[in-house]
Amino acid sequence: MIPALGLLVGLAVGLFLHPTVPLALQPYLPIAVIAALDAVFGGVRAVLDGIFNDKVFVVSFLSNVVVAAFIVFLGDQLGVGSQLSTGVVVVLGIRIFSNVASIRRHLFRA
Amino acid sequence: MSQAKPGAPAPDPAPGDPSPGRRLLRMARPRATKANALAALLAILLGFAVATQVRQNQSLGLESLRQSELVNILDNATLRERTLDQTARELQTTRDQLVSGSTGGAAALKAAQDRLDSLRILAGTARASGPGIRMTISDPGSKVTSPVLLDAVQELRDAGAEAIQINNIRIVASSHFNQGASGIEIDGKSVAPPYTITAIGDPATMSSAMEIPGGLAENVRQLGATITITQSKDLTVGALHPLNAPRYARPVPQQTPAPAP
Structure with a gap:
């Protein structure tokens, strides 16, 4: 409940403050957001599986974000930044989908 | 506070135990x-x-794009610019053609009108007015013959007369002078003295051309007639010459039918 409220608070703050992303962070923010979403869905799935662990969630969240940003950074340095971020998005998207499928199975038994 | 031990894994309910919704709710409790x-x-x-x-x-600007995307955008923009450039040039050409066409049309119309006006004055089908001189030759002894009048017309034309009228006959290119039995005939119509000649042109030039020694005035006076010449700023040559379509002469077709400016 508190994290869900936090999500809403963060959304509201972001919408009202009109923050601008620093130029250096611009390529990494979207990937980081998707990695974080993956962690969130993974967390929800873990809750439903009954194996949720707060510490695991926090660590996986942070590591997901950092690793995703790092991969994009590496890709940018190697000159394959756009392809690599596409790949990261695809992988994270697949994970999100499988997590959502698992959640769905739990919630609707279908 | 259902979860007492921080960081501990959530109690693992056996599958199929409390509904997943309830588990989610319990997890969501603060x-x-x-x-x-x-x-x-x-x-x-x-x-x-x-x-x-x-x-x-x-609010994405170009600054967040990668190099390859920027190159793509640049390529597209260049291509589009070239297309638009070509379109603009075609439209410009069309516009130029239209503009020159319309102004050329107006200019041609004006030139044609001017030409028509001067031709009508030359052909004697239009009244003409302007500065000029009026000569009156009174000939009590009937000594003035048609060559004298022809001379007068010739001298006037030489002095730049643009429209000439003798009594009420317009003198044009085809006018002919005859010495008939009853007197002078111009274009087949007899003309009786006194002869009034109205000419439009530069008054000073024409009157001095009439008055030069050995000129018309002197000739007429030698014949015993009197001549009076008056200059005027505004005269009207009101007589008209009936226009007959030529029966035999045909214009030679020109290469460019456009009127000369």
């Missing part, structure tokens, strides 16, 4: 653990990042 606070903080960050990114994406 717990004052450090990890939960951290998770909330991360969630705030995530929400903030999502909102920021969405907003950023909506």
